[in-house]
Amino acid sequence: MSKVISQESINSSSLLDFTFSNLKYSVKSSKGVKEIIKGVDGICPNSQITAILGSSGAGKTSLLNILTKRIQNTSKQILEGKVQVNGNEYTADQFSNFANYVMQNDILMETMTVRECLEFAACLKVKGPQQKRDEVVNEVIKLLMLEKCQNTLIGGHFVKGISGGERKRTSIGYELVCDPQAIFLDEPTSGLDSFTAYIVINRLRKFAHDKNRTVVLTIHQPSSDIWQMLDRIMLMVNGRFIYQGPGNSEISNYFNNLGFICPHLCNPADYYMSIMHQENEQNVRNAPIYFQNYDSLVLKRVEDEIENSNKLPVRFNVSYSSIFLQFYYIVKRTVQIQLRSPILFKAKLAQVLSLSVFLGLIYLQLPGKKYFFKIIYFNLLILNQIDGKNDPYNINDVRNKNGFLFFLASGAFMEAMNPCALTIPLERQVFLREENSKLYKIIPYFFGKLFVDLVSDFIIPIIFSSIVYWMVGLRESFEAFLFFTLVLIMLQFNGIAAGYFEGCLFKDPDTAFAVAQLVTVPFLPFSGYYKNSADLASWISWFQYLSPYTYAYQAFVRNEYEQTHFIPNPIDSENIEFHKWEAVGYLALMFLGFITLALFFLYRSKKTLQ
Numbered sequence: 255m256s257k258v259i260s261q262e263s264i265n266s267s268s269l270l271d272f273t274f275s276n277l278k279y280s281v282k283s284s285k286g287v288k289e290i291i292k293g294v295d296g297i298c299p300n301s302q303i304t305a306i307l308g309s310s311g312a313g314k315t316s317l318l319n320i321l322t323k324r325i326q327n328t329s330k331q332i333l334e335g336k337v338q339v340n341g342n343e344y345t346a347d348q349f350s351n352f353a354n355y356v357m358q359n360d361i362l363m364e365t366m367t368v369r370e371c372l373e374f375a376a377c378l379k380v381k382g383p384q385q386k387r388d389e390v391v392n393e394v395i396k397l398l399m400l401e402k403c404q405n406t407l408i409g410g411h412f413v414k415g416i417s418g419g420e421r422k423r424t425s426i427g428y429e430l431v432c433d434p435q436a437i438f439l440d441e442p443t444s445g446l447d448s449f450t451a452y453i454v455i456n457r458l459r460k461f462a463h464d465k466n467r468t469v470v471l472t473i474h475q476p477s478s479d480i481w482q483m484l485d486r487i488m489l490m491v492n493g494r495f496i497y498q499g500p501g502n503s504e505i506s507n508y509f510n511n512l513g514f515i516c517p518h519l520c521n522p523a524d525y526y527m528s529i530m531h532q533e534n535e536q537n538v539r540n541a542p543i544y545f546q547n548y549d550s551l552v553l554k555r556v557e558d559e560i561e562n563s564n565k566l567p568v569r570f571n572v573s574y575s576s577i578f579l580q581f582y583y584i585v586k587r588t589v590q591i592q593l594r595s596p597i598l599f600k601a602k603l604a605q606v607l608s609l610s611v612f613l614g615l616i617y618l619q620l621p622g623k624k625y626f627f628k629i630i631y632f633n634l635l636i637l638n639q640i641d642g643k644n645d646p647y648n649i650n651d652v653r654n655k656n657g658f659l660f661f662l663a664s665g666a667f668m669e670a671m672n673p674c675a676l677t678i679p680l681e682r683q684v685f686l687r688e689e690n691s692k693l694y695k696i697i698p699y700f701f702g703k704l705f706v707d708l709v710s711d712f713i714i715p716i717i718f719s720s721i722v723y724w725m726v727g728l729r730e731s732f733e734a735f736l737f738f739t740l741v742l743i744m745l746q747f748n749g750i751a752a753g754y755f756e757g758c759l760f761k762d763p764d765t766a767f768a769v770a771q772l773v774t775v776p777f778l779p780f781s782g783y784y785k786n787s788a789d790l791a792s793w794i795s796w797f798q799y800l801s802p803y804t805y806a807y808q809a810f811v812r813n814e815y816e817q818t819h820f821i822p823n824p825i826d827s828e829n830i831e832f833h834k835w836e837a838v839g840y841l842a843l844m845f846l847g848f849i850t851l852a853l854f855f856l857y858r859s860k861k862t863l864q
């Protein structure tokens with residue numbers, strides 16, 4: 255009977271044999287059940303490259319996804335049969351303790367160079383002094399011939415970067431730096447020229463042979479050079495095997511004996527692909543012959559191979575660096591990315607400067623003195639040379655000032671939320687890949703990123719309020735100015751946390767962004783500015799307490815008018831119920847709430863890798 259691997263089985267084998275028996279996979283749809291994998295048995299032995307070949311739609315990627323545990327039993331997909339490593343069943347989480355999966359789309363951080371990407375993985379995965387990490391990175395760069403582009407940015411939507419082939423090799427290099435005991439690759443040669451494809455397979459072969467690693471890949475059209483390097487071949491037609499076993503002369507002999515003889519000077523891979531694809535009527539008629547011969551001539555041998563495969567318990571290769579180091583490298587990388595990313599950093603700075611001056615001009619001096627004199631006045635105030643006294647208000651000033659305060663309460667929150675709601679989903683695939691490769695854990699990743707966002711956005715409200723507070727002519731008190739800035743900072747932090755929450759909740763940046771607007775806009779009328787909160791119907795008035803705008807607006811209004819003798823005092827007429835520090839406390843609680851939700855959904859998103 256099979257047993258699930260336990261962490262106790264650490265002192266054991268690093269030679270991994272992946273086996274599967276009677277594997278069936280089907281998906282349900284409105285049109286019925288579609289069988290994709292139809293009861294196959296197989297083995298991917300250690301120290302070899304196993305290549306899965308077949309025409310498009312044969313089920314290669316599905317098989318790879320099953321072996322890498324990306325496909326699980328759900329209400330819409332049925333998976334049957336046994337998938338084991340060294341005779342033990344394994345979970346998705348256990349899989350990533352000893353093996354890595356390089357998916358077809360190369361998921362890398364766009365704003366890092368090739369070398370930086372590899373160094374990041376090495377810092378977190380390679381134990382020992384810096385010199386050893388440099389050696390590993392240099393070795394991988396050399397192995398995959400990445401010398402020329404090692405200092406070029408990966409690139410993506412906003413930045414021009416390395417070529418597709420270099421990207422693919424970097425992606426593979428990233429996993430090689432982690433030195434897994436097994437590596438699975440979905441079409442590692444797609445989009446590569448024949449020479450680069452040869453280099454990639456050659457290096458993977460070296461990795462398998464020299465280090466006794468298990469390499470499993472799907473491949474579409476291997477050149478004859480590549481064909482000769484494949485140790486073990488699995489040929490798939492319509493979710494079943496028609497051949498499985500050693501490549502080269504063995505596979506030729508097998509098909510020669512069946513009467514399918516590869517013509518002289520023809521690439522065997524091309525020939526076998528030509529007899530497999532099911533668009534040709536002759537091939538469709540031949541399919542039963544392939545299957546019958548496989549069952550009678552090959553299956554028994556495969557079953558014996560499975561029976562005799564390595565059964566030593568798996569040695570887990572998982573080794574995290576300390577939480578502090580994980581946090582440190584995440585912070586370092588996030589700072590690097592922010593400094594390089596044109597939309598994130600420069601746009602933010604330009605936005606805060608232009609918006610503060612723009613708003614300052616619109617609401618200039620409500621009510622009061624000339625701006626120039628106000629700055630002098632402010633300096634004297636800081637030096638405690640005069641007492642701040644409130645300018646007299648009129649009803650129009652109060653209206654304009656409250657409009658400004660409300661605009662800030664809503665604008666600062668959304669301005670901080672939107673970039674995070676966009677960037678978190680954009681980075682999601684990189685996070686999932688790296689977390690799955692056990693580079694770091696969720697907590698240091700999450701708090702490392704959040705730390706950088708909070709620190710970098712800390713400065714924004716300070717710049718903003720330093721310009722706008724005095725231009726607009728808010729209460730002339732240094733303490734009031736500091737409190738105003740604090741509320742802005744809290745709003746900004748709440749916006750970031752809400753952006754994290756939306757970003758962790760949705761996979762797609764566009765959806766996250768759109769939903770963020772949809773969810774936050776309905777809170778606006780409840781903040782007390784558009785409608786006095788005392789006049790809200792009792793069945794809906796609780797809604798105001800869920801809104802950060804409410805607390806921010808109340809804190810702003812109380813801060814502004816707490817010393818005025820203007821009648822009616824806006825604190826009463828606007829029904830400001832919270833003390834200003836109480837409002838700040840609620841903003842802090844909301845921040846913690848958003849962070850907790852974001853973290854919860856980030857944990858959940860691990861499952862979406864499947």
Ligand SMILES: Nc1ncnc2c1ncn2[C@@H]1O[C@H](COP(=O)(O)OP(=O)(O)OP(=O)(O)O)[C@@H](O)[C@H]1O
Pocket residue numbers: 281288290308309310311312313314315316317
């Ligand atoms: N979740 C799914 N729902 C419906 N059909 C699916 C699903 N997954 C795979 N299929 C179908 O199963 C068949 C095998 O898909 P798979 O991606 O494994 O093929 P493949 O051999 O890797 O093809 P290609 O070489 O084109 O990538 C295809 O016809 C595909 O459309």
